[in-house]
Amino acid sequence: MASSSNFVQLSEDQIQCSICLDVFTEPVSTPCGHNFCRACLTTFWDSSSTCQCPLCKKEFPKRPELCVNTFISGLILQFKESLQIKSSSPSKKSTAEHVNVPCDVCIDPKKEAFKSCLDCGMSFCEAHLEHHKTAAKLKKHKLINPVTNLDDYICQKHERAVELYCRDDQTCVCLFCTETDHKGHNTVLIEEESRQRKALIKETQTRIQQMIPERMQKIEDFKHSADLKKQIADNEKADSTKVLRALIHAIEGRQTRLLDEIEEKQKAEERQAKGLIKALENEIRKLQSKDADLEELSHTEDNLCFVINLPTVTLSILPHTNDWTDINIKTEESRESLRRNLLQLQELVNKELEKIPEISLDTQKAEIQQLLETRLVEGDTWYLVDSHWFTQWKKYVGFESQDIEHKGDRDFYPGPVDNSGLLKDTDSHAIKDNLVIEQHYVLLPTEGWLKLISWYGLAEGQKPVARDVVLYGSINKVCKVVVYPRWNPCKIQ
Known part of the structure; x- marks a missing residue:
């Protein structure tokens, strides 16, 4: 069997009933091989004294038993599905759907209308439509597929078929309206207005179909841009972290060396101070010993012996000592200089850090x-x-x-x-x-x-x-x- 896409290429005339001129509904076949809607054929035979084929006029001795042609039903089903896939326009849907409109002439029970007449403003079944096919005057009437809202197709003022569209007032009018209320207005046939609107729809659809992929591409561009920016941000974070770590490592390393240097200087100053203190302690011991000796001599009772044996020069001689007047341990100046340098470095780092956006x-x-x-x-x-x-x-x-x-x-x-x-x-x-x-x-x-x-x-x-x-x-x-x-x-x- 051919694929469903091939059914779109079929002409609608090939799968429509010759009585209602619509796509088959419950298609049945006559013994002569012609196909009709079950309801259309039944209505036709009910209104006729003989049982014959509406198309070839072949008579049957008795009314045949009607069975739905499953093959044609399958074709129609696939045809309708193909139409729904290819197009969702209201005109095609209305063609594929059977509208059950009662005949305005029939007395109960009312039969289903076969056509609606815009000139008469009524809907007729097959039997009551016969006059429109035979009477010369009625043949000129405009027939359409049966509709329930027939008043919308008729001008309520002139009771004439609505055939024109007034573009100035944007309303449907009849031919008489163009000679009265709509005289001199821009009017066109409804079919022409419909064609133009369908063309406009087609143009709009074309633009929409162009806009959709453009916007889909934009979405992809935005996603790509966002991914790229995220990658750049990740790289910036990694690089910044690496630089800051290196800076921290350098500062920590310098801090360690600086602390070691300060500690070494401190130890050297302590050693120097200890040496000076030791020298001073030695001098103090010598002076204390000299002082004790002099104290002992000062208590000598033999004055002659004291004067002869201890001349004045000997008494005035002091132990050897250093001049400590200008000897000092000066460290405050170097430490103050170091402190100033560190404060300058801190100020410089703070200024540079201020240039980096702060993470809130x-x-x-x-x-x-x-x-x-x-x-x-x-x-x-x-x-x-x-x-x-x-x-x-x-x-x-x-x-x-x-x-x-x-x-x-x-x-x-x-x-x-x-x-x-x-x-x-x-x-x-x-x-x-x-x-x-x-x-x-x-x-x-x-x-x-x-x-x-x-x-x-x-x-x-x-x-x-x-x-x-x-x-x-x-x-x-x-x-x-x-x-x-x-x-x-x-x-x-």
Whole structure:
């Protein structure tokens, strides 16, 4: 059998009833091979004294038993489906649908109308329409397929068929209207107006069909642009984090060297002071010894012996001592110079940091809040953050409703990320046993950890506590974070 798309190429005349001039409804076949609607053929035979084919006029001795032609019904069904797919215009739908309009002449029971006459303003069955086919005057009447709203097709003022459309007043009129109320107006045949409107519809559809892919392309462009901007932003964040880390590392390294230098200077000054103090103590001991000797001599009772044996020169000689008047340990000036240099460096760094857009507290809150909802994926890396520090940070950014009152309060500024509460000692960086999630720590994905470090830095001497995500479970496998490297299933969070 041909595909359904081929039925669209069929002429509608090939599958329509020759009585109602509409697409078959319950098609039945006569013994002579012609096809009609069951209702049309039954009505025709009921109104005729003989039983004959309406088309070839072949008579039958008795009324044949009518059965629906399933083959033609299938063709019509596929034809209608094809029309619905190809077009949804009201004109085609009305062609495919059978309208049950009663004959205005028939007395009960009323038969189904075969045609509606615009000149008569009535609908007629096949039998009562016979006069329109035979009478010369009635042959000129305009017949249409039966409609229920026949008044809409007739001018109520002149009781004539509505055949024209007045473009000035945008209404349908009859021929007499053009000589009275609509005289001199721009009027055209309704068929012409319909053709133009259908052409306009076609043009509008064409524009719409062009606009749709254009907008779909725009959507793709916007998505691509958004993805590109996200990639650029990610690269900027990674580069900024790298630069800031390098700066922090350089400052920390310089801080270590500076502290070492200050400590070395301090030790040198202490050694110098100790040497000077020792020399002074030696001189003091010598002076004290000399003073004791002189004190003893001053109590000699033999004056002659005292004068002969101890000349004046000997008594006035003092032990060898240094001149300490100009000897000082001067360190304040060098320290003051160092302090000034550091303050200048701090001022310079602050000025440069002011040029970098500040990450607002609301942005911090929103970004970390979103990242906390990240789904665990096997192979990813997550980081432990001390709950005490994280709670302080939440207060500072107003994370929870109860934290709003502390938002931006410098007293709640958390400072560098500090995981010391999780560590056994800062040297090995091993974490304590039996840590409980939320109570002792929270878990953040890599992106969240890098954001916190870029905003606040990491406490001196600490290293990130990174842990892997693994697939756990023999039957229902789920992803979990291995908090303890030599993991015990009960310790997986």
